[in-house]
Amino acid sequence: MLDLKPGSKAVLGFSGGVDSVVLSQFLLDRYNIRPYLLHVNYGLREESDEDARWCQWYAQEYRFEIQVLNADPSQRSGENVQNWARKVRYAWFQERAEALGAEYIFTAHHMDDRRETFLMNALRGSGLIGITGMNSALITRPLAHLDKGAILDYAKERELPWREDASNKSLKYTRNKFRNLLAPILDEVEPRWMGGLKKTVENLERDRDLLLGFMTQWKSEWTTTSGKEVMVKMGPWVKSEVGQNLLYKLAQQTDSGFNFEEVGHVLRGDVGQMTRGKNHLLIKDREFFFLVPAYEKDTRVYSIDSFEAFDQLPFQLHLEKTSTSACIFDAHHEYLSEAAVQFPWTVRLWRPGDTFRPLGMNGSKKISDFLNNLRLPRHRKEQTYVVLKNETIIWVLGHRIAESARVGEGDNFAYLATLK
Structure with missing residues (x-):
């Protein structure tokens, strides 16, 4: 019965x-x-x-x-x-x-x-x-x-x-x-x-x-959630059909639009392979599968002529003026010079062919190569914005300022950047 x-x-x-x-x-x-x-x-x-x-x-x-x-x-x-x-x-x-x-x-x-x-x-x-x-x-x-x-x-x-x-x-x-x-x-x-x-x-x-029951119990060991992202760590299960079934079920919990065969293509595909559900993307990276909200490429170019103009950006950006004596110059804090924070700015997604001179380097580098070296997953790479001043990239948002925006030894003030 x-x-x-x-x-x-x-x-x-x-x-x-x-x-x-x-x-x-x-x-x-x-x-x-x-x-x-x-x-x-x-x-x-x-x-x-x-x-x-x-x-x-x-x-x-x-x-x-x-x-x-x-x-x-x-x-x-x-x-x-x-x-x-x-x-x-x-x-x-x-x-x-x-x-x-x-x-x-x-x-x-x-x-x-x-x-x-x-x-x-x-x-x-x-x-x-x-x-x-x-x-x-x-x-x-x-x-x-x-x-x-x-x-x-x-x-x-x-x-x-x-x-x-x-x-x-x-x-x-x-x-x-x-x-x-x-x-x-x-x-x-x-x-x-x-x-x-x-x-x-x-x-x-x-x-x-x-x-499948055992695999479901083990899921907590190889699945983590960060904000709206779900990350699934790769392991031996990747090569099994049972693994495909579990990845499919995990995707279904978030978005019922995923197709079982397409999930299999992502599972067996190269780094960067992606499939789309109704509202989410499933992406294969080097060490993880990412289940993230779907996004469309932002083609807009934002003209920034004041701090108030930050409100039009599709993310939260905050600059706090501080004394250079209070600055903590390490990998966890990003500071721009007063000269760099002189508007107007242009903010947009990076484009193929874009270059900049990263902080601490003598020569310029293509943005694409810079992001690849960071080993960013596809969705984060595609959603990286740059800041231009006088048509020159001074900041790859969230990753590195340009040498031209660095705080100099004679500067008394700097701007601490916070990006969400």
Whole structure:
């Protein structure tokens, strides 16, 4: 028996096939949950519109609420049809669940689906997560331990209607080849293969969940938070599929817009590899992964003619005049000379080709090389501002003043800089 809260709000991915029809009735009969039906019309088959109309008829006949999404297949840009369809439906299911305040997102996957997934992924060389299928906390699959035969028996006993999907017979799709070509051969070679494979899948799923549980406990050792940034320290887990799953789940806690495959690309990518969720970025650096609020490049150029003009800047900048005798000249304090703090200033993001003469150096240096030497992560590097006076960079904000802005031996006063 599933641990579901009776009478809960829920959405159900509804194709109109026997699996989703049975699940809609099972939830109502067993848990008094009348799910909101979500049907996606992918527009890929001649029968697609008729399928959508049938689903609407079923909802009206059995008093379910329903919504149909008409997906646009022209938007898939050469992507595999099934991968595109999967992304479309799960993104929409989650969106509607949030909008409706649903506690559950149900899908009608059953044991036969899990066996097929296992075989396909095993032959592709998947790891533990891929071979068993990702266990998403967002999706609940009440039929996962039932064979197709039991589902058909349930439907026939209750004389439920359903719609047959003609594409299930098509050998155009890999899953159908496993179902319609390989399964009959396995039936002949080893009649008990389905039961044996069911045990294998369930054993591996338990191992997967146990390992993920341990990894979740260890997460506090390699995850730190600084302000709005989350930093995940790299380790041996980076090369594992379990690690990808955990990084994905961590990203999902902050921003539900991250895609599992894209997180994998960042995990295996070069330094600077990045993917974007709805409101956050996941970035790979040398020793850490960074999960940070998304940002757009600031193209504005700020003209500063007074201290009051600092208010227009997208960050907090404060200059405090102090006696040079009270100055603490070390790596933790940044001072500008009185001559440098003579407006006007220009403040903007650094640009390719920018150069300056860092404090203590004889020659000039490209800003790009200077920032690379600091080993800044991509997002901090891209959001570094410079201050110009008379078209010359006198300060790389937050990192180094230029030699021309240094406090001289004969100066009586200086400005202590604070940047937030």
